[in-house]
Amino acid sequence: MNKKALRALLRERRALIAPESHGFTRPTGQGRRAPGLSQHQVDQLLHRTLGTYHRLESGSYPNPPTELLRDVARLFGLNEQEWVLLCRYALLQDPPGPLYSSSGKAIPGVWQEAVDGIEHIAYVSDASWDLLAGNKAFEELFPDHCPPSNTMHWMLLDPHARHMLTDWSTAWAPLLLPQLRAALAARPDDDTLRQIEKEVLADPDAAPIYEAGGSVIHPDGDERPLLHARLGPGWATMCAAQPLTTPGSRLMILVFHPGARRAHPRRPALQAG
Structure with missing residues (x-):
């Protein structure tokens, strides 16, 4: 626990909340003059035993x-970045999931311009894998130049995807389905993720792979066979990153090489020094 940083964060945010906004009366005579809610009032609002917040x-x-921590964060109106800080200061670890279910659903508009400037296949999806932005190279990956509205749903359940994603049952599905399970663990109330899981469990090909489990939570660095609509069969090496203001979202860059895998040896890891 980082006591000094935790105390500073909580005191600062508690001082911003007017007691009157929660039905408390500010004393007019002698007594407390500190701004914001008192520690006792926080306990009352959170229905916690007196002294818990102190x-x-x-x-x-x-x-x-x-x-x-979640109740305090929501009472104080913390944003997702402050929620991460609160958990790091109090628990020395990142939070188990987002503070608000609506988080991870939108990115700054400049991301479209940024994605357009990438030469390789590139797109951004939100925390539910709904497509937010994609470049021309991403559109050209598909025969009709029309990317799916939800990339995870497409990869797992669309018949055309199982043709494009070469060796789907061995090279793709066992690595995709654990990502769905991990996302649901962090966002159990996400309706989009729940619907994808429901359809996966009803699918005779996907369900057994999903039930088998797996430990993959991201595709960064993976190399997988892929049938490109224009360039034909080849291999895609994946680079994955996250827009930092949008927890759960992902920027995907696919470096595609047509032809046999052995024609492009894997590059060594980049490291300083």
Whole structure:
């Protein structure tokens, strides 16, 4: 626990909340004059035992439950970046999921311009794999130049995808389905993810692979066979990153090489020094 940083973050945000906005009356005579909610008022609003919040803010609450941190974060109106900081300061780890279910659904508009400037196949999807932006090279990957509205749904369930994603049952599905499971663990109330899972479980080919489990949570660095609509069969090496203001979203860059895999040996890892 980083007590000093935790105390500073919580005090600053608590001071911004007017007690009157939650039905409390500010004393007019002698007494407390500090801005914002009192620690006691925070306990009342969170329906916690008196002194619970004081322990958290003072750093004397070792390993506070995530539920308490989430309730405090929402009461204080923290954004997703501040939520990450709160968990890192209090627990020395990143949060188990987003603070708000609506997070991860939108990116700054400049990302379209950024994606357009990438030479390789590139696109951005949100936390539910709904497509947010894609470049011309991404559109050319598909026979009709029309990318799917949800990339995960397409990759797992569309018959055309199972043709384009060469060796789908061995090279793609066992690596994609664990990503779906991991996303649901972080966002159990996401309707889009739940619907994809429902359809996967009803699919005779996808369901057994999904039930088999797996530990893959991202495709960064993977190399997989792919049938390009214009360039023909080849191999795609994947680069994955995340727009930092949009937790759960992903920027995907596919470096495609037509032909046999052995024609383009894997590059060594980049490292400083």
